[in-house]
Amino acid sequence: MTEPLDIEPGQPWEVFRLETKDAEGVARLFRAVYGDGYPIRTYVEPDLLVRENASLRVVSSVARTSRGDIVGHSAIYNSAPHPGVYESGATLIHPAYRRKLKLFPKLLFHSLHLAETLPEVEVVFGEPVCNHTTTQKMSAKLGYVFTAMEADLMPAEAYETDGTVTGRVATLLSFKIFRQRHQQVFPPRAYSKELPFFYEDLGRDRCFVVSETEQPADSASDITHQVFDFAQVARIAVRSVGRDFSEKLISLEKELTEIGVIVFQVWLNLADPGNGGAVNILRKRGYFLGGVLPCWFETDGLLMQKVRKRPDWEGILTASDRSAAIVEKVKADWERSLQEAADDGTP
DSSP: OOOOOOOOTTOOEEEEEOOGGGHHHHHHHHHHHHOTTOSOGGGTOHHHHHHHHHTTSEEEEEEEETTSOEEEEEEEEEOSSSTTEEEEEEEEEOGGGTTOTTHHHHHHHHHHHHHHHOTTOOEEEEOOBSSSSHHHHHHHHTTOEEEEEEEEEEOGGGGTTOTTOOSOEEEEEEEEESOOOOEEEOOBGGGTTTHHHHTTTSOSOEEEOOBOOSSOBSSOOEEEEEEETTTTEEEEEEEEOBTTHHHHHHHHHHHHHHTTOOEEEEEEETTOTTHHHHHHHHHHTTOEEEEEETTTTSSOEEEEEEESSOOOGGGOOOSSHHHHHHHHHHHHHHHHHHHHHHHHOOO
């Protein structure tokens, strides 16, 4: 059940960092647009939103009218393995204020300004969708660097108001780095030619040593995962690769397939010399390249992915030559995965 959208249109507004007094207005805005079933409780429970902002797990920007009404919200929040990496999202604008063309970019600019002033925030990333190019253009304007692509990430049902979406929607991954330290990176031999492209424009604070490892180290793998039921997506974080990686991966894939997961994403730690062996195992099981995840584990990550259907490549729109080239490289490796699976019969 949704609440009425009874905020008077046409009021002057400004963008501020969330204060305690704003939390009820944010929750009311989310409930009004999405109903009580909005899956992320942080934004529909005012006390929780205040606590998350106080802990800096979430940092909210709000558009507040002169009368104190909340007509827009955007946030950065930690969603990566490293607590210093924040995602930009949870952006919502009151329907009566969506024609105020400056509101959306002002919310995003405000979030990035906050990020720059907070020492806890090292990196901010976004996931601009590929069913249109508006958010891709905005990301480029804000200085984000595009480094990866997520095939078929979101179901069409997430875009019910957009009649042009008929298949699952891909996203790009874009990063803005505020603080980073020198790190050693072990690109797997299988992608030693591809990865330099994904690293373009990310700076020079890295020393590259190709991972020649064919087999994982003689230790236990450090693997965690998270399932997003609505999207039918599973994200598997691999901090270190051990002798049990293949066994754990096969078992986890079986478990996730049984609960309806369609999209599998694996994040590998590029600081782990054993990632070369993991990539070999993943490629044999139909995974293909996604791209680079800067500072994902504090050190960089590598995105590998598998989709249990043909990705909707035809529905992908890109706003720049770089975005188009990322999609082309990802698709080429998907085609490689299909051919190798056909050759050896691997499921």
